[in-house]
Amino acid sequence: MAKSAYQNRIELVQGTLDMLVLKTLQWGEQHGYGISQAIRVSSNEVLQVETGSLYPALHRLERAGWVSAEWKKSDANQRAKFYKITMLGKKHLANDYERWGKMVATIEAIMSAKESAL
Amino acid sequence: MSWLQRLFARRRMERDLDKEIQFHVDSQVSDKVQSGISEIEARRLTRLEFGGTEKIKEDCRQSRGTMWLETLLQDVRYGVRQLRKSPGFTSIAILSLTLGIGANTAIFTLVNALLLRPLPVEKPSELFLFGDGQAQGSTSSIPEESTRLFSYPFFHDLRQKATSFSGIAAVDSSQSATKASIGGGAYQTAHVNLVSGSYFSVLGVPAFLGRTIGESDDGADGSGPVAVASYSWFQRQFNGDPSALGKTIRIQSHDYTLVGVARPGFYGYTVGQSTDLWIPLSMEKAFSRPGSDGLGSKFFQSLYLIGRLKPGVTATRASAETNVLFHQILRSYLGPQPSRQHLDELAHASVELNPGGRGVSFLRYAFSVPLKILMAIVAVVLLIACANIANMLLARGVARTREVAMRIALGASRSRIVLQLLTESLLLAFLGAVAGVALAWKASAVLLSMATPGPNPIPLNLTPDLPVLGFTLAATMITALLFGLLPAFRAAGLEFVPALKDGRGSSSSSTRGALARSLIVGQIALSVILLVVAGLFVRSLINLSNIETGFDKQNVLIFSLDSSTANLPHGTSDEIRSVQLQEQIEDRVQDIPGVKADGFAFFTFNQGGWTDQVLFQGIPRTQSNDGQVLFNITGKGYFSTMGIQLVEGRLFTAQDTQTSNKVAIINETMARRFFPNGSPIGHRFGIGETPDHPGEKEVIGVVKDAKYGSLTEDKLMAAYFPCTQNPGFYGNFAVRYVPGENQQEIISRTRRAIAEVNPNILVNNVDSLEEQVYGSIATQSLVARLSSFFGVIAVFLGCIGIYGLLSYSVARRTSEFGVRLALGARSHMLLWMILRECLLLLVLGLALGVPVALSSTRILKSQLYELSPLDPTAIAIAIAAVSVMTIAAAWLPARRATKIDPMQALRAE
Incomplete structure (x- = not known):
């Protein structure tokens, strides 16, 4: 089945997809396929964004006003829908990133604690 | 973008979504081709990695916003198409909903107008x-x-x-x-x-x-x-x-x-x-x-x-x-x-x-209990209609298994399927409700006039107002959920892979069967309850109409006269002139060919009365005679007109004038209570607890008892006084005619005779005594008729359900019956096999319904006349009627099974 191809990859942690998408868009506007490729490449092929989650997420972000969209010609000279992060989206990303950092630190603190300290 | 714009931009957004996904697929394929995979293989792999594009699109639509209106319109359009595809189902469903919701709305309109609605006043x-x-x-x-x-x-x-x-x-x-x-x-x-x-x-x-x-x-x-x-x-x-x-x-x-x-x-x-x-x-x-x-x-x-x-x-x-x-x-x-x-x-x-x-x-006083009973009855009818439609929807659900499985495979979510099916149910319910409100508008006025017969309709505003429409809306929504929810869940919840494979939904048919059967058991139970109630009301009505009135109600007309414009002397010593006027009318009408007798009266049947106590001279007050006596003031011919027989003494004659000895005629009950051992003739009494004129009236005659105010009243003491000695114009004029005489002719001749005596005396209306008697039990009659009508409807709906279920199962088992016949089964054995299934449902339904009926009819006790709420006849009739109808409904499909040609059935497989 299709799933077996991703055995070595990590499934995305719930709620982090929005953050990754917004981060990717900070480098510049991009279409859906480009975003998924970018995440895959910049994670050294570890993270695979499923299209089934990516597109609903993009539409959700668009509705929330964190990204805006425009139809443009792609590199391959095809018309594609390009997404761009908005001011609101940047603020949201900063927020998300901060929360993420705190969570990672907290989890790390718990996981690395010595037995005696518990 | 507002939802309105979004609605109009829908097509464009759908196109965009298609293009966006297509672009992704194309890019992925071309990347794969560049890395050296053949194009065919690249497409295959991409499709595999991608999963269902419809599912993705559906998720996108959802995350774009709930788009409820868009979805709703889509579902409604789809629903209309589905309903139009099966006009038979649609029309039966709408008809039973029209009847069910219409009946509920009609009764509620009356409940609202009489019991709930405040007057149009301030606060x-x-x-x-x-x-x-x-x-x-x-x-x-x-x-x-x-x-x-x-x-x-x-x-x-x-x-x-x-x-x-x-x-x-x-x-x-x-x-x-x-x-x-x-x-x-x-x-x-x-x-x-x-x-x-x-x-x-x-x-x-x-x-x-x-x-x-x-x-x-x-x-x-x-x-x-x-x-x-x-x-x-x-x-x-x-x-x-x-x-x-x-x-x-x-x-x-x-x-x-x-x-x-x-x-x-x-x-x-x-x-x-x-x-x-x-x-x-x-x-x-x-x-x-x-x-x-x-x-x-x-x-x-x-x-x-x-x-x-x-x-x-x-x-x-x-x-x-x-x-x-x-x-x-x-x-x-x-x-x-x-x-x-x-x-x-x-x-x-x-x-x-x-x-x-x-x-x-x-009306509120008289109708509040009957209206509540009727409200309960129509609610049960609606419940039965719901069960019926639910059953039909279950059957449709099986037929639509492929359709639903296809939509799920294409990526529709379960909730989407359930919502769509519920939209279809709501659509049905609303169509039924619209027709029902139209029906109720007319029906509630008809019901009111049936309950209160008479020449003048009761002025009651029965136009559907906000509370009525609100009630109907709520009833409609509840109805739709009742009959739609279960079949929708069932349809959406089935495993779609096997369903797609065999297309008949065999995996769910047995549970569907159990559900359908329990719905039918419920219908039978409810029908038998309704029929028991109807039977009780009808039997009580029969008892009521068999009550001995004490007068002969046939061939008597009651004219209601109005002398207020005739300028008659009231409250003066000249008042006797109005009595003379009455006597002239009595004499003239007596001469009309075909008239047997006539006479004026203060009251005839069911018109209210004048009551007080009396005190006989020399008779002590006892427990039995210490009560109110009903008085009436009548002309000489009143007793023969009403057919009230004289038992003892004499009736009023021309000798009883204004100046002669004051006389009275009393009924047997009054005679018995005051004179248990002797004759009252010649004794004198006065009116009042402590009479102003003691011993004013002399008893000259005793007549048979009669019913005065209502059919169900106990024996009352009654006394009659002659018009001549109690002057005043009394507006009720009773005329008895020869049986078979043309009633209209008598009416017009009597009108003419009255006009000849004094053109200013107006005839307000003419009623027959029989109508007056039936009018007094109009409410009971209406309740009996309506409960019977709804009982019959309930049984009929139940029969449709049983017929449908068995027809379906016979059709499905055609090949099985063919094999059985080919192997030598006799047709009566097949018949029994199918009927047995229906008998089981019947017995279960009765076992459920009869005890409920027995324990709940007690609340009807006050509405039943001389009838036990556990009347065995009514219960037996209800059971028999439901049984016969159920078996008849099962008989038709069962017969069809026995007519199966084994060869054809086997080939069909």
Whole structure:
């Protein structure tokens, strides 16, 4: 089945997809396929964004006003829908990133604690 | 983007979504091709990695916003297409919903109009009625219990002293159907009500035109010859022309100036009686009413009082204050040295304050229990209709398994499928509701006229209003959920892979069968309950119509005459002239060929009455004779007209004149209670607890007992006095004709004879005595007819369900039956095999329904006449009817199974 191809990859942690998408868009506007490729490449092929989650997420972000969209010609000279992060989206990303950092630190603190300290 | 724009941009967004996904697929494929994979293989891999594009698109649509309206419109369009595909199912479903929702709406319209709706007055919740309003007319006895009617002096005294109310209004408890003429035109019937000057201001009913009656109109006797018209009367008579104000209206023999028109929609304080004209109570003397003693009298109690509570005052406080004042004021009316007995009576008297925002209504009193019963019955009918439609939907669900599985495979979510199926159910329910409301609009008026037969329809506004429409909307939604929810879940919840493979949904058919069967068991149970109820009402009605009335109701016409425009002398010594007029009418009508007998009477059957106690000279009061006696005043021919037989003594004759010895005829019950061992003839009695004229009346005859007020009354003591000795014009004229005579001919000849005697005496209406008797049990008759009708509908719906279920199972098992027949099974064995299934359902249904019926019919006890709520006949008939109909419904598909040709059935497989 299709799933077996991703055995070595990590499934995305719930709620982090929005953050990754917004981060990717900070480098510049991009279409859906480009975003998924970018995440895959910049994670050294570890993270695979499923299209089934990516597109609903993009539409959700668009509705929330964190990204805006425009139809443009792609590199391959095809018309594609390009997404761009908005001011609101940047603020949201900063927020998300901060929360993420705190969570990672907290989890790390718990996981690395010595037995005696518990 | 607003949802409206989004709706219009829908097509474009769908296209964009397609393109966006397509771009992704194309890019992925071309990347794969670049890395050296063949294009075909690249496409295959991409499709695999991608999963269902429809699912992705659906998720995108959802995350873009709920888009409920878009989805709804889509579902409705799809639903309409689906419903049109199966017109048979759709029409049966809509028809049963129309009937079910329509019946519920119709009954609720009546419930709302009679029991719930407040009057169109200001802040109805502040209004309180003194007493319960369940009396009409007048009484002169000293209050000794919960008081319902009040005198005009009491009204004035209470108003001055009470502090809990911002205002108190008085209105005559009985409205008079009398004659009025506009600007000298012909007399027409008008309903006139006497009201206090505070009436309109306390109720908070403004004038639509001109002014309402005010305090200045309700001063000294005769000080306010003004009238206020109801809006509908004003429209009828003047077509809404404002120049009508200031016109002179002659009511009876007195002139009034029309000063205003009340707000539209206000028909007076009594629901179910609509007032045409209001006149001030100060005009009471100029306005002749039967039994009127004049409002000045402190114990002539004929008014309803309505108070408006001051803000912040509780009903409890107002009630306490009212009762204190009530005793104070009445005590002062008894004079300086009241009798011990009067004081004693007064000590037991009280005034109960009741919420008065809904007005008073006798229909409310008479119909509240029957209406509640009918409401329950129609609710059960709707429930049965729901079960039926649910069953049909389950069957459709099986037929649509492929469709649903296909949509799920294409990426539709379960919730989406359920919502779509529910939309279809809602669509059905709404179509049924629209037709149902239209049906109810007409039906509720028909029901009302069936319940209250008579020449004049009850004026009750039955146009569907907001509460009725709200009720229908709620009923519709609940109905749709009831019949749609289960089949929708079932349809969406099935495993779609096997369903796609075999296309018939075999995996779910057995659970569907169990569900369908339990629905049918429920239907049978509910039908048998309804039929038991219907049977009880019908049997009770039969008992009622078999009651011996004591008079011969056949071939008698009752003419209701109005002498108010004839200017007859009332309350003067010349009053005997009106009796002479009556005698002339009696004589003339007697001469009409075909007329056997005729006579005037104060009352005929079911028209109210005049009661008091009597005291016989030399006879002590005992437990048995210490009660109210019903009095009637009749012409000489009354007894032979009614067919009331003489037992002893003689009837009234021409010798009983105004100046001769005062005589009375009494009934057997009265004779027995006062003279258990001897004859009452020649004994004398007086009227009243302590008669003003002791021994005034001499008993000259004893007649058989009869029913006077209602068929169900106990034996009453009754006494008759001759018209000549109790002058006054009594409006009921009874005429007995020879059986087989043309009734219309008798009516027109009698009308002519009356007009010849005095053209100013008007015939209000003509009724047959038989109609009067049936009219008195019209409510019971209506309930019996309606419950039977709904019982039959319930059974019929149940039969459709059973027929459908068995037809379906026979069709599915065609090949099995073919094999059985080929192997030598006899057709009657097959028949039994199928019928057995239905008998099981029947037995289960009865086992469920009969005990419920047995334990719940007790609440009907007060509505049944001389019939046990556990009447075995009614129960047996109900069981038999349900059984026969169920088996008949099963017989048709079972017969079809036996007609299967084995060869054809096997080939079909």
